[in-house]
Amino acid sequence: MRTIKADAIVVGSGPSGAAAAKRLSDAGYEAVILERQALPRHKPCSGIVSPRGHRFLIENFGPLPEETMHAPQYCRGVVFHFPSAPSLPMEFDGGPTPHLYRKFCDNWMARRSGAKIHAGTEFTGLEDDGKKVTVSARKDGEELRYEARCVIGADGPRLGVVKALYPGYAQSIPWFVVGQKFHAIKSCPLDEDYFHFWFHPGLGHYTWSHARDGRQIVGVGFKSGDAFDPRHARVTGYLRERHGVELGPGEDTEIVTANFGPSLINRYVFGKGNALITGQAAGFFNMIAEGMSCALHSGAIAGEAAAESFRRGTDMQSLYRGMIQSEVRRCSDQWNPLKIAFGRPHEADFRGALKKKAPAERRAIARDIFSFIKLYAPLGWGWQMLRQALLRAVTGRYSPSRWL
Ligand SMILES: Cc1cc2nc3c(=O)[nH]c(=O)nc-3n(C[C@H](O)[C@H](O)[C@H](O)COP(=O)(O)OP(=O)(O)OC[C@H]3O[C@@H](n4cnc5c(N)ncnc54)[C@H](O)[C@@H]3O)c2cc1C
Numbered sequence: 001m002r003t004i005k006a007d008a009i010v011v012g013s014g015p016s017g018a019a020a021a022k023r024l025s026d027a028g029y030e031a032v033i034l035e036r037q038a039l040p041r042h043k044p045c046s047g048i049v050s051p052r053g054h055r056f057l058i059e060n061f062g063p064l065p066e067e068t069m070h071a072p073q074y075c076r077g078v079v080f081h082f083p084s085a086p087s088l089p090m091e092f093d094g095g096p097t098p099h100l101y102r103k104f105c106d107n108w109m110a111r112r113s114g115a116k117i118h119a120g121t122e123f124t125g126l127e128d129d130g131k132k133v134t135v136s137a138r139k140d141g142e143e144l145r146y147e148a149r150c151v152i153g154a155d156g157p158r159l160g161v162v163k164a165l166y167p168g169y170a171q172s173i174p175w176f177v178v179g180q181k182f183h184a185i186k187s188c189p190l191d192e193d194y195f196h197f198w199f200h201p202g203l204g205h206y207t208w209s210h211a212r213d214g215r216q217i218v219g220v221g222f223k224s225g226d227a228f229d230p231r232h233a234r235v236t237g238y239l240r241e242r243h244g245v246e247l248g249p250g251e252d253t254e255i256v257t258a259n260f261g262p263s264l265i266n267r268y269v270f271g272k273g274n275a276l277i278t279g280q281a282a283g284f285f286n287m288i289a290e291g292m293s294c295a296l297h298s299g300a301i302a303g304e305a306a307a308e309s310f311r312r313g314t315d316m317q318s319l320y321r322g323m324i325q326s327e328v329r330r331c332s333d334q335w336n337p338l339k340i341a342f343g344r345p346h347e348a349d350f351r352g353a354l355k356k357k358a359p360a361e362r363r364a365i366a367r368d369i370f371s372f373i374k375l376y377a378p379l380g381w382g383w384q385m386l387r388q389a390l391l392r393a394v395t396g397r398y399s400p401s402r403w404l
Helices: 016-024 051-061 104-110 158-165 228-243 290-313 315-321 325-335 337-342 350-355 359-379 382-395
Strands: 002-003 009-013 031-037 069-075 077-081 088-089 097-100 115-121 121-128 135-139 144-148 150-153 176-187 194-197 206-212 215-223 251-258 275-276
Touching: 009 135, 009 144, 009 290, 016 031, 016 051, 016 104, 016 144, 016 290, 031 121, 031 144, 051 097, 051 104, 051 290, 069 206, 088 350, 097 121, 121 158, 135 150, 150 158, 150 290, 158 275, 176 206, 176 228, 176 325, 206 228, 215 228, 275 290, 275 315, 290 315, 290 325, 325 382, 359 382
Parallel strands: 002 144, 009 031, 009 150, 031 115, 077 194, 150 275
Antiparallel strands: 069 097, 077 088, 121 135, 135 144, 176 215, 176 251, 194 206, 206 215
16 A cells, blocks of 8 residues: 655644644645545535634635625624523624635635645544554545654544544533524515524524525524424524514525534543644534634644644644643633623623613523523533633633643
8 A cells, every 4th residue: 555645644624624734834844634525525504704713714815715605795793682581783893704605615725725635535543653643544445544743633523533542532522413404585584694693492502593695594403312303493483483584494404413512611632642633623612603713723723733843843742732722712711601701702792782781681681591501501511611710710721631
């Protein structure tokens, strides 16, 4: 079997993989991206990127071409909806952000990373002897072997690289089902310039809707184990009764499973030896499941750590774990109850919007958010989040001792 050599193998051509590969290429190292699917590949995603993610795209990959965006091309912000309180619209800091067409945007980023791309090539395993990593992969039924100084696992929720390093990990975490359908719009009073999110414990752990290319997306996320269709029907029924949203039947159903949770409780997975894990595979997820900006930033940090380690001959894993602290702080702060109550961890002014409401409305919103949070109680995250928040307040960081 022929062995393909490179400085780094990046598994996954999503935002984290593209950003990692870009940093390596910019530093003069040869990176090969392995992508299991043919490119451009479909990616179920709302495509709303945070202002920080938008800046990263422009600064690192350049102005976004037309085909990288859906219609409406921009999103002005988020509207939070509650079962008994009035809705709360918030603009993104610094103006609207693009509504990304992941299929074409991810492909554009990967191409602009400067790395070689081996599409249709699935990572299947790795061996790290401390000096080099041997990666096995499969393309069209043929076994392939790669040799590199490091591997970067940027393969999202499939966790292929994580499973190769920690075989029991995937069984040790809760999994969520996230699904969406696309509907013809008969009448929809929800403002199409905003992403809409429901803090409603009766609907699901994550309930959203927004306009795309002339149709309305209705999505719901919940703990793995329930059926999607009845859950989705409950949401469309609620939208009709509460908001007067009249839609055609749901089409083009997309259902994925997600490893949501590590960023809430500071339980990230960063790999071992010369294998770095980044993006969603590492557990990065911002508030309202915005995962692209933290995937881009963490991916870039993984690429920088690898390049820095090549240059200085120092331990890659400890470099990465030191450098990734900044992204851990940004991401976990978004879920930190003390930061939410007394700080400004998000890129939309939640407390400012709340202040505009009458005191009785504010109390109703607080009650609704509290009963929504109780939905997560069986996961046992509440005390962990509080403890991490207190430690963050005292030490200024999230403890690396909880990371894998
Ligand atoms: C329904 C839904 C809506 C969302 N909406 C938003 C949103 O509006 N805004 C936002 O910011 N985030 C959103 N997210 C989250 C966002 O999509 C992810 O956080 C983000 O894509 C993570 O990027 P990544 O690069 O880490 O992984 P991914 O984008 O998942 O990329 C991983 C890549 O690795 C490839 N891969 C997997 N296994 C292998 C293997 N063994 N070998 C080779 N390649 C492999 C995959 O095919 C994929 O291309 C949403 C997610 C879902 C499910």
